[in-house]
Amino acid sequence: MSDARPSSSVVVRGLDRAVGALGPDRSLTERVALFAAAISVGPSFEPGLQPRRTMDQAVATGVIAATTLSAVTVAQSAIESIGRRITGGRTDAASASARLAFTVGSNAVIGAVAEGLSRALPPREDERLRRGLVRVIANRTARVAALGATASALMGSSDMAVERNRERRWITRIPLALPAGVAISAFHIDRVHRRAAQMGDTTIENVSIGKSAGIAVGVGVGVIGLQSAERLLAHGVARGIARVAPRYDVVSNPFGHLVALGVLGGGLLAGYEYAVRRVEQGGAAVEPAYDLPAQSPMVSGSPQSLVPFDTLSREGRRFVNMVLTRDEIEEVMEEPAVADPIRIFVGLDSAAELEDRVDLVMDELTRTGAFERKVLCFASPTGSGYINYVMAEALEYMTRGDCAIVTMQYSMLPSSMSLTRTGIAVEQNRDLMHAITGYLRGMPPEKRPRFVLFGESLGAQTMQDVWRHRTVEAIDRDFVHSSIFLGTPSATEFAKSWRINPGKVDPEGKLIEVDNYGQLIDLPEEKRSRVRHVLISHYDDPIPKFGTNILLRRPWWLGAPETRPPGVPKSTTWHPGVSFVLTGVDLVNAMQVIPGTFGRRGHDYREDIARFVSAMYDLPVTGDQLLDIERALRERELTWAQKRVVTEQVARAREALMREFKSWGVSSGNDLQADAVLRQMFGSTPVGAIAKEVPEVTPPSWQRS
Numbered sequence: 119m120s121d122a123r124p125s126s127s128v129v130v131r132g133l134d135r136a137v138g139a140l141g142p143d144r145s146l147t148e149r150v151a152l153f154a155a156a157i158s159v160g161p162s163f164e165p166g167l168q169p170r171r172t173m174d175q176a177v178a179t180g181v182i183a184a185t186t187l188s189a190v191t192v193a194q195s196a197i198e199s200i201g202r203r204i205t206g207g208r209t210d211a212a213s214a215s216a217r218l219a220f221t222v223g224s225n226a227v228i229g230a231v232a233e234g235l236s237r238a239l240p241p242r243e244d245e246r247l248r249r250g251l252v253r254v255i256a257n258r259t260a261r262v263a264a265l266g267a268t269a270s271a272l273m274g275s276s277d278m279a280v281e282r283n284r285e286r287r288w289i290t291r292i293p294l295a296l297p298a299g300v301a302i303s304a305f306h307i308d309r310v311h312r313r314a315a316q317m318g319d320t321t322i323e324n325v326s327i328g329k330s331a332g333i334a335v336g337v338g339v340g341v342i343g344l345q346s347a348e349r350l351l352a353h354g355v356a357r358g359i360a361r362v363a364p365r366y367d368v369v370s371n372p373f374g375h376l377v378a379l380g381v382l383g384g385g386l387l388a389g390y391e392y393a394v395r396r397v398e399q400g401g402a403a404v405e406p407a408y409d410l411p412a413q414s415p416m417v418s419g420s421p422q423s424l425v426p427f428d429t430l431s432r433e434g435r436r437f438v439n440m441v442l443t444r445d446e447i448e449e450v451m452e453e454p455a456v457a458d459p460i461r462i463f464v465g466l467d468s469a470a471e472l473e474d475r476v477d478l479v480m481d482e483l484t485r486t487g488a489f490e491r492k493v494l495c496f497a498s499p500t501g502s503g504y505i506n507y508v509m510a511e512a513l514e515y516m517t518r519g520d521c522a523i524v525t526m527q528y529s530m531l532p533s534s535m536s537l538t539r540t541g542i543a544v545e546q547n548r549d550l551m552h553a554i555t556g557y558l559r560g561m562p563p564e565k566r567p568r569f570v571l572f573g574e575s576l577g578a579q580t581m582q583d584v585w586r587h588r589t590v591e592a593i594d595r596d597f598v599h600s601s602i603f604l605g606t607p608s609a610t611e612f613a614k615s616w617r618i619n620p621g622k623v624d625p626e627g628k629l630i631e632v633d634n635y636g637q638l639i640d641l642p643e644e645k646r647s648r649v650r651h652v653l654i655s656h657y658d659d660p661i662p663k664f665g666t667n668i669l670l671r672r673p674w675w676l677g678a679p680e681t682r683p684p685g686v687p688k689s690t691t692w693h694p695g696v697s698f699v700l701t702g703v704d705l706v707n708a709m710q711v712i713p714g715t716f717g718r719r720g721h722d723y724r725e726d727i728a729r730f731v732s733a734m735y736d737l738p739v740t741g742d743q744l745l746d747i748e749r750a751l752r753e754r755e756l757t758w759a760q761k762r763v764v765t766e767q768v769a770r771a772r773e774a775l776m777r778e779f780k781s782w783g784v785s786s787g788n789d790l791q792a793d794a795v796l797r798q799m800f801g802s803t804p805v806g807a808i809a810k811e812v813p814e815v816t817p818p819s820w821q822r823s
Contacts, residue, residue, distance in 0.1 A: 165689055172326075424478060450515055460486045497524070499525050544580050544584060587611065633684075
């Protein structure tokens with residue numbers, strides 16, 4: 119029995135510590151932050167624009183809970199410090215009733231001031247970011263103060279009860295913060311699923327309530343761990359300040375929390391920079407399917423080109439190697455090809471200075487005779503340098519090869535990682551635009567090519583913002599015949615100005631925004647005949663919607679349920695930070711496409727591109743030709759995707775064989791022996807040409823119809 123008592127005592131102390139971690143042993147600031155983080159889990163399950171998987175939900179919930187925890191910790195700590203500053207810390211040794219009055223009162227007063235400031239700055243569509251942030255911060259501070267006042271009242275009441283009767287000490291050991299927050303979230307999650315089912319919103323149907331509850335509990339445990347680590351670091355900093363500078367003891371706590379969050383942010387930034395370097399290496403990598411220069415003299419990187427092939431980056435090598443041949447054009451169009459299509463691509467590594475890259479583009483344009491073609495297309499790429507293959511091939515089919523497409527790279531990162539490079543992208547697009555229009559100005563009008571523009575995603579932003587703070591008339595003065603922009607990001611200044619005041623930016627009605635090709639056709643003939651520039655933005659595409667505006671005010675697409683466009687969930691409730699994160703998660707899911715299977719969902723615009731190219735660039739084709747073009751576009755995309763997969767796997771097999779031969783002690787002729795083994799597997803076909811021998815795959819019947 120003597121051994122059992124110490125053992126049970128250890129268990130009891132362990133249980134007491136575990137219970138204390140749920141709230142009783144934590145400060146007011148920590149309890150408020152725990153409760154706020156826990157209740158933020160519920161709104162994180164609101165339906166989004168795109169279908170969400172359980173893993174997506176886990177990421178979103180974790181980010182929202184962690185961010186809420188950090189923000190509320192800093193806010194409540196600042197509120198407490200302001201109160202202590204006013205009283206000089208005299209309430210620390212006061213009675214329970216005095217502490218209750220002080221904490222509730224200070225939170226109530228500060229909350230009222232913050233709420234008043236928030237109401238004094240009503241949201242406006244054209245407001246500056248600073249004004250909107252002040253309003254949101256004030257509104258969130260008022261909510262934190264309300265939580266602080268409520269928590270203070272509960273804690274103070276229990277302290278007063280214990281002060282009157284020590285036998286009631288067990289009251290202070292009741293954990294309320296985290297369990298109460300989890301319970302509220304569980305109720306919210308169930309309510310969200312019920313409303314979504316009632317209104318027919320299906321984007322969260324793959325996130326079950328049972329798994330959701332499990333994630334909520336798991337996130338709660340993770341939040342405790344995160345808060346504990348942040349608390350240890352923050353308290354260490356605060357104690358250091360108190361020793362070194364005692365007079366600043368009152369503000370040491372919020373400063374400690376800021377330092378702790380800064381360390382966390384620094385770690386995340388370091389991880390992000392590491393990821394950027396890895397992705398940039400991938401953007402410059404040579405894919406086995408495109409390891410040789412294209413042989414057409416009409417493309418960059420060819421033996422006749424002024425642009426070295428090894429400077430084109432991954433996307434550049436894809437772009438120039440996938441150019442259509444005369445035979446391919448004639449087979450689909452059933453007409454003679456006029457010329458070999460021109461594709462000009464200048465990569466970031468093609469020249470060190472922006473001016474030199476522009477000069478290189480102009481030299482390539484004159485070398486290939488691009489200004490003598492029927493259509494000259496200036497295309498701004500996405501962040502990685504990608505130019506939509508469907509647009510490029512549709513243009514080449516419809517012009518029978520009598521066209522040139524020119525682009526200049528500004529990044530080798532995905533668009534999500536290239537947002538800091540939009541400034542240089544706009545600058546270089548503007549410089550190239552001036553160079554091209556300067557050349558066109560010196561040509562007789564009847565000999566000028568039809569000059570058109572194209573941009574997708576970040577490419578749409580970096581092209582349009584060449585004319586930011588200007589009008590559509592300015593685009594006309596640059597000899598632009600027409601333009602197509604897919605999925606224009608919400609941060610695009612030109613599009614933003616047009617949406618706010620279309621009459622000023624486009625008084626003649628030459629620019630429109632539509633969800634699909636049918637909406638263009640349904641326009642009255644008189645209006646449709648004026649249209650020269652089109653923004654194609656799917657209602658369920660988060661890229662034209664995602665931005666800081668979601669943090670600052672309720673976006674138009676989350677207005678009253680009956681006013682929301684198709685594809686936007688009608689049951690979703692706007693929560694500033696939550697809606698921002700969920701729309702960010704939608705960005706990833708909006709870009710999932712299947713090669714050869716064209717859809718009209720999220721950021722996938724392939725289904726309508728050929729029809730828009732024909733209509734906007736004034737390239738008429740027959741109905742049968744259009745169907746043949748769309749069929750060929752699907753087949754080519756699928757075939758090239760297969761070639762990439764096959765050549766990549768063959769290259770990996772070759773590397774594995776060489777490593778194995780080396781482990782056997784064979785030091786000479788490894789590559790030749792590996793090639794010999796692969797030839798035996800694939801027949802007499804050379805390893806480098808295996809991709810070219812991939813059999814054509816017959817598309818499904820629904821694609822052939």
